[in-house]
Amino acid sequence: MTIYGYRLPAMSSLILWGLLWEIVGRMGLTFFVPPLSEVFVTLFSVVGTAPFLKALSETAYAFSAGVMFAIVIGIPLGIMMGKNRLVDELFLPWVNMFLSAPLTALVPVLMVLFGFGMKSIIITTTLFAIWIIILNTRAGVLQINRSLVEMARCYGANPLQAFYKIYFWAALPEILGGVRIGVIRAVKGVIIGQLLISIVGFGALFELYANNFLMSHFWAVLLVLFALAFSVSEILAYLERRVSYYAAKR
Amino acid sequence: MVMPQIKEVLGSEETPKPDNAVVARGISKTYGDVEALKDLTLEFPRGQLTSLLGPSGCGKTTLLKIIAGLLEPNAGEVEVNGKPVTGPGPDRAFVFQDFALLPWASVIRNVAFALELRGVAKSEREAIAEKYIADVGLSGFEKSYPHQLSGGMRQRVGLARALSVDADVLLMDEPFSAVDEQTRRKFQEDLLNLVQNENKTFIFVTHSIEEAVYVSDQIAILLPRPSRVSEIIRPTGLRNKNVDNIRRDSEYLDIVDSIWASLRSYVE
Numbered sequence A: 001m002t003i004y005g006y007r008l009p010a011m012s013s014l015i016l017w018g019l020l021w022e023i024v025g026r027m028g029l030t031f032f033v034p035p036l037s038e039v040f041v042t043l044f045s046v047v048g049t050a051p052f053l054k055a056l057s058e059t060a061y062a063f064s065a066g067v068m069f070a071i072v073i074g075i076p077l078g079i080m081m082g083k084n085r086l087v088d089e090l091f092l093p094w095v096n097m098f099l100s101a102p103l104t105a106l107v108p109v110l111m112v113l114f115g116f117g118m119k120s121i122i123i124t125t126t127l128f129a130i131w132i133i134i135l136n137t138r139a140g141v142l143q144i145n146r147s148l149v150e151m152a153r154c155y156g157a158n159p160l161q162a163f164y165k166i167y168f169w170a171a172l173p174e175i176l177g178g179v180r181i182g183v184i185r186a187v188k189g190v191i192i193g194q195l196l197i198s199i200v201g202f203g204a205l206f207e208l209y210a211n212n213f214l215m216s217h218f219w220a221v222l223l224v225l226f227a228l229a230f231s232v233s234e235i236l237a238y239l240e241r242r243v244s245y246y247a248a249k250r
Numbered sequence B: 001m002v003m004p005q006i007k008e009v010l011g012s013e014e015t016p017k018p019d020n021a022v023v024a025r026g027i028s029k030t031y032g033d034v035e036a037l038k039d040l041t042l043e044f045p046r047g048q049l050t051s052l053l054g055p056s057g058c059g060k061t062t063l064l065k066i067i068a069g070l071l072e073p074n075a076g077e078v079e080v081n082g083k084p085v086t087g088p089g090p091d092r093a094f095v096f097q098d099f100a101l102l103p104w105a106s107v108i109r110n111v112a113f114a115l116e117l118r119g120v121a122k123s124e125r126e127a128i129a130e131k132y133i134a135d136v137g138l139s140g141f142e143k144s145y146p147h148q149l150s151g152g153m154r155q156r157v158g159l160a161r162a163l164s165v166d167a168d169v170l171l172m173d174e175p176f177s178a179v180d181e182q183t184r185r186k187f188q189e190d191l192l193n194l195v196q197n198e199n200k201t202f203i204f205v206t207h208s209i210e211e212a213v214y215v216s217d218q219i220a221i222l223l224p225r226p227s228r229v230s231e232i233i234r235p236t237g238l239r240n241k242n243v244d245n246i247r248r249d250s251e252y253l254d255i256v257d258s259i260w261a262s263l264r265s266y267v268e
Helices: A012-027 A034-047 A052-082 A085-098 A101-112 A120-141 A145-156 A157-170 A172-196 A201-211 A215-247 B060-068 B107-111 B111-118 B124-135 B153-166 B181-199 B209-215 B234-240 B252-268
Strands: B021-032 B034-045 B047-054 B075-080 B092-097 B169-173 B201-206 B218-223 B228-233
Touching: A012 A034, A012 A120, A012 A157, A012 B034, A034 A215, A034 B034, A052 A085, A052 A120, A052 A172, A101 A120, A101 B075, A120 A172, A145 A157, A145 B092, A157 A172, A157 B111, A157 B209, A172 A201, A172 A215, A172 B201, A172 B228, A215 B060, B021 B060, B021 B201, B034 B047, B034 B075, B034 B124, B034 B201, B034 B218, B047 B060, B047 B209, B047 B228, B060 B092, B060 B169, B060 B201, B092 B153, B107 B111, B107 B124, B107 B153, B111 B124, B111 B153, B124 B153, B153 B181, B181 B209, B209 B252, B218 B252, B228 B252, B234 B252
Parallel strands: B047 B201, B047 B218, B092 B169, B169 B201
Antiparallel strands: B021 B034, B021 B075, B218 B228
16 A cells, blocks of 8 residues: 555554554553553563463464364365265255354363363364365365366376365365465364363463453463464465466366 | 378278277267257277267267267267277377366476376376477477466367377367467368377367368268267368368368258257
8 A cells, every 4th residue: 555655564554553552551541451562571571481382382282283183174075075966965064054153152062072181172173173174175176177077087087086186286275265264263263172171271371361460461472372373374375375376277 | 381192081981891990879868858969870980080060069079078988878889999988998088178287287297197197107207298298389388387378289288188198089079169260270280180190080079160171081960959960071082182272172162061051050
């Protein structure tokens, strides 16, 4: 964007909002909003402490395991649903239902089924991420050019080869879009899991800071979390752009 | 410059036992209530180019896909080299109307893709692919991607892929309909050379009368409702003439006119 001939750098609106935050904080209107500068000072003092690093590693572990399961199960299932009418009829109602279901309400059930440990947190994360990955992959496979499939059959591709040499690549732009949204949902899933199931990781930090009214600590951890989620999402968006050259020409 | 002596075609009618690469016998195919093909029988002489010509909806692409093994007929059977067709096989290669290239793969990988599916080692299949890329005149574009090429160049990639598997029968589904007029003319000339130089049987679906007469040894006219072979034309005389003059040859013009006369009442 340009204003009065000056080209504004990307995300310069953040500077404006940061300034507003700082002013509101300095006015001392509410304990809930400490000045942004204070949040940053807290952030740098908190990052590097043992409890923070422990929380980070716990959260990262649950998050990456949950996302991995969502991808490893979600993509093949989505491809099969796009390829096979029967599989589609069988799974589509469930996928649509869980996509819009209030998954948080399911967490107590998961606790009963899988206990109060890491396992339940990982499953919660997977449940948040997987449905949109399945649906997007399915959509990607459904729009695949029929003659590519015929070409593969014609030149003797077996079903497995068709799967990983045609369907996967042809649906890749949609798959990456689905994974990107799934990852963002997984961030919510892992924190909800850590708040509701067992108080560990970032969830525990949020709980601790909120209960003790340490608002600048609270915001600092939230900023860290946002930065992490944003980076992962941007990496995936970058990968999406890498395949966009053929997304429009399939 | 294309050599004047294109090919010596013996009048297949006089030959006592024609050597047919492909035979379709009593083929019927219905889609729901629609009868795409009804009891169609047609022979495709070896080493020649047979065109399937007809108005849209006459089932010519359906017949081609049945020969390819991509569709199953409701009745009848197709024989390739005397063996009945049960599915796609290495004795047939297909050239697609929309090229059917992998948009995420380079030209060389696209051309080598059929060999890749067969498990040919990478160095070997790329050597074969390079040869055919050169044959279709695309040397220097091995590392390009389909979206960087023009329509005509993309179809050359599709053609190179079909040639790379060295199949006996080349099935071409309106291969030049998605390229511009000038490129199409060049393609038609190249196709004549290909028929002459490669000992392959070509089955060529087209809706262009001029194209069919220009390139074919045998033209099967298909008519719809119910779909059947109404006529088989062999422009034998044309094949011995200089390609540069075919388009103003009186025999060529006569054949084009007579085909149009028999088709015109079926065109809406």
